[in-house]
Amino acid sequence: MSALPGWVRLAAPVGVGVLIVALWMLWVDVLRTAPRMLPSPIAIGTELGLRWELILGDVLVTGTNAVIGLLAGALLAIVFAGLAAAARPIDGMLAPLVAALAVVPIVALTPILNGMFGASNQFGRQAVAAIAAFVPVFINVLRGLRQTRPVHRDLLRASAATGIQTFRVLTLPTALPYLMTGLRIASSLAVISALVAEYFGGPADGIGTAIATYAKSGRAALSWSFVAGAIALGLLFFLVTSLLERLVTRRAPV
Amino acid sequence: MTPTPEDSAPAVRASGVGKTFAVTRGEVVALTGVELEVRAGEFVSLIGPSGCGKSTLLRLIADLDESSIGTLEVFGKTPRQARLDQDYGIAFQQAGLLPWRDVAANIALPLELHGVDAAGRKARVAELAELVGLTDFVDRYPDQLSGGMQQRVAIARALAERPRLLLMDEPFGALDEMTREYLQGELARIAAETGAAVVFVTHSIPEAVFLSDRVVVMSPRPGRITDVIATGFDGPRGDALRESPEYFAKVTEVREALHGAPVERANER
Numbered sequence: 001m002s003a004l005p006g007w008v009r010l011a012a013p014v015g016v017g018v019l020i021v022a023l024w025m026l027w028v029d030v031l032r033t034a035p036r037m038l039p040s041p042i043a044i045g046t047e048l049g050l051r052w053e054l055i056l057g058d059v060l061v062t063g064t065n066a067v068i069g070l071l072a073g074a075l076l077a078i079v080f081a082g083l084a085a086a087a088r089p090i091d092g093m094l095a096p097l098v099a100a101l102a103v104v105p106i107v108a109l110t111p112i113l114n115g116m117f118g119a120s121n122q123f124g125r126q127a128v129a130a131i132a133a134f135v136p137v138f139i140n141v142l143r144g145l146r147q148t149r150p151v152h153r154d155l156l157r158a159s160a161a162t163g164i165q166t167f168r169v170l171t172l173p174t175a176l177p178y179l180m181t182g183l184r185i186a187s188s189l190a191v192i193s194a195l196v197a198e199y200f201g202g203p204a205d206g207i208g209t210a211i212a213t214y215a216k217s218g219r220a221a222l223s224w225s226f227v228a229g230a231i232a233l234g235l236l237f238f239l240v241t242s243l244l245e246r247l248v249t250r251r252a253p254v
Numbered sequence: 255m256t257p258t259p260e261d262s263a264p265a266v267r268a269s270g271v272g273k274t275f276a277v278t279r280g281e282v283v284a285l286t287g288v289e290l291e292v293r294a295g296e297f298v299s300l301i302g303p304s305g306c307g308k309s310t311l312l313r314l315i316a317d318l319d320e321s322s323i324g325t326l327e328v329f330g331k332t333p334r335q336a337r338l339d340q341d342y343g344i345a346f347q348q349a350g351l352l353p354w355r356d357v358a359a360n361i362a363l364p365l366e367l368h369g370v371d372a373a374g375r376k377a378r379v380a381e382l383a384e385l386v387g388l389t390d391f392v393d394r395y396p397d398q399l400s401g402g403m404q405q406r407v408a409i410a411r412a413l414a415e416r417p418r419l420l421l422m423d424e425p426f427g428a429l430d431e432m433t434r435e436y437l438q439g440e441l442a443r444i445a446a447e448t449g450a451a452v453v454f455v456t457h458s459i460p461e462a463v464f465l466s467d468r469v470v471v472m473s474p475r476p477g478r479i480t481d482v483i484a485t486g487f488d489g490p491r492g493d494a495l496r497e498s499p500e501y502f503a504k505v506t507e508v509r510e511a512l513h514g515a516p517v518e519r520a521n522e523r
Binding site for chain 2: 149151152154155156157158159160161165169170173
């Protein structure tokens with residue numbers, strides 16, 4: 001891969017994108033054999049241009065739910081991972097709970113959460129995003145907190161470091177890249193969960209709600225332009241967390 | 255060995271020291287009946303095959319493990335007190351640098367842990383970088399350094415608190431022969447300049463003979479000291495020493511001590 005010149009690495013994905021759009025237009029606009037719910041990319045683009053304010057508003061609603069869920073889930077995960085790393089019994093108590101959380105179809109909890117906290121607020125969706133984000137962050141941070149190398153632990157003991165100092169100069173920096181990996185995985189999960197949770201009720205806003213509404217009423221191009229908004233939101237989350245991860249993992253362990 | 259009058263307490267004094275590790279079935283005797291005294295400023299190597307307890311003995315002195323039996327003193331204190339007082343510096347086979355800290359911050363780590371202020375740390379780091387010849391590399395990160403340079407950073411870090419005792423566990427074990435010889439010369443110079451006593455674990459006979467005032471020969475199952483050989487070399491260590499007949503004689507003496515009997519070559523039988 002690295003042997004390819006720079007322009008090829010940029011041109012290759014762009015070429016694939018152009019090719020897909022060309023085939024798509026050929027199918028929809030020239031052959032006219034595409035299903036009715038698959039409009040031409042031009043129609044989707046036009047809707048995107050016309051209704052961008054509407055789309056942006058819903059992207060912000062879903063995005064806010066995802067951010068709140070991601071932060072709350074990650075924070076809880078860090079606290080619980082810290083407790084689990086500090087004491088074996090706590091780890092033993094949490095392990096089956098986390099395993100259960102990992103296999104539960106989390107978005108399917110939304111109707112229950114809406115029933116518990118009321119369908120008129122966003123809490124159910126945020127809670128779903130938080131639960132989805134919790135698992136990868138917890139698993140990665142717990143692993144990261146256990147990655148300190150024996151030679152480093154010996155060094156700090158030999159330097160008469162206190163427990164708090166050892167945590168600050170060794171355990172925490174060692175775990176940080178793992179936290180970032182967990183956050184990167186969790187960010188996509190949080191967006192997907194917040195969006196899909198909208199299909200299960202709650203307030204009448206958000207991208208998921210809009211896609212479902214317009215698809216039902218036959219406005220294919222508008223639903224697809226909301227899908228484009230969802231993709232943009234997911235990419236934004238992924239890029240931001242990937243960038244954070246890269247900043248933190250610049251220094252590979254020796 | 256009797257301490258010279260000006261030394262109030264020897265750097266290390268071990269009497270009847272033993273260490274047993276509990277394993278699933280019973281226990282393993284890693285070290286038994288160790289009698290050893292290392293004078294202040296003396297360079298002592300521990301040499302022996304794998305499992306002879308040389309690293310275990312070093313870890314006991316460093317208070318990284320606790321002895322099961324016997325008394326062990328470092329500058330007349332318990333190893334624990336000596337560790338808390340930072341009477342020794344330590345270097346391992348792996349440099350053990352923190353990859354997210356640059357060379358200066360790695361060297362300054364012990365100073366930082368003991369509350370030395372930024373200006374004091376900076377001055378001391380400059381001195382130490384000079385001492386180990388890394389002045390131009392203080393802002394590099396460990397992954398930008400060769401193995402030999404990383405090991406020099408580790409030695410500078412071990413010297414940061416001006417310890418009177420330097421504990422080294424095969425610090426050059428993972429390096430190539432040329433780097434190794436160069437760093438041996440450097441270490442001999444640094445030990446002489448700082449006046450620190452050194453306890454040096456190695457499995458290289460030439461290395462032990464070149465560096466040491468005394469070579470402690472150890473043997474496994476159970477780990478114990480079988481011989482102590484004084485090299486009797488005076489003055490600075492250099493390439494001349496490596497090529498001298500006295501040096502070869504001592505290498506042979508240590509080798510024979512390690513094998514438990516004079517080594518016979520087939521054509522001399």
